[in-house]
Amino acid sequence: MIGVSWMELMIQYRGIKHNVLNDAPFIGAIIIAPSCFRECLGCQNKDLKNSPLYDNTAFDVISLVKKNKFNQGIILAGLEWTCSPNEMKELIHAGLDAELQVMIYTYMTEIKFTDTFPDLFQLPIWVKFGEYVDSLKTDSNIQHGVKLATSNQCIKYMGGEQWEN
Numbered sequence: 001m002i003g004v005s006w007m008e009l010m011i012q013y014r015g016i017k018h019n020v021l022n023d024a025p026f027i028g029a030i031i032i033a034p035s036c037f038r039e040c041l042g043c044q045n046k047d048l049k050n051s052p053l054y055d056n057t058a059f060d061v062i063s064l065v066k067k068n069k070f071n072q073g074i075i076l077a078g079l080e081w082t083c084s085p086n087e088m089k090e091l092i093h094a095g096l097d098a099e100l101q102v103m104i105y106t107y108m109t110e111i112k113f114t115d116t117f118p119d120l121f122q123l124p125i126w127v128k129f130g131e132y133v134d135s136l137k138t139d140s141n142i143q144h145g146v147k148l149a150t151s152n153q154c155i156k157y158m159g160g161e162q163w164e165n
């Protein structure tokens, strides 16, 4: 990071999927993380690890999201953005600055996430916590309009005033 200002950090990602309806409490653009070091049994996203990589600043990624007028926010998902913490934080702040809603998908529990990223605690963002556990698959864990894959997972709004759609 020496010699590179925060807003000039180049972010690697594996694509943007626009106008996603059911993965967040808003219509969002999924920005796919570049990697995930985990090997969860039954992972639905492992093929993404071989998809093309793109490089852009957070400002340019958010500009691409904003170009699509139906996107109300960003969903940091696909693979695991906590493996790229500086890039994740840059996208979160760029998204909030652009008045977009923000949601993160992570395998981490709430305790592990807030211990690891105390600076993100109480930001006005949504987080889906909990790893994918194949043996806990369910059709009935629906939170904030989002159907979660396994019964150990949950969605929380981390702080501030709740967004109104």
Ligand code: SF4
Residues within 6 Å of the ligand: 036, 037, 038, 039, 040, 043, 044, 045, 046, 078, 079, 080, 107, 132
């Ligand atoms: S954390 Fe998510 S992306 Fe990573 S291996 Fe597990 S299910 Fe797949």
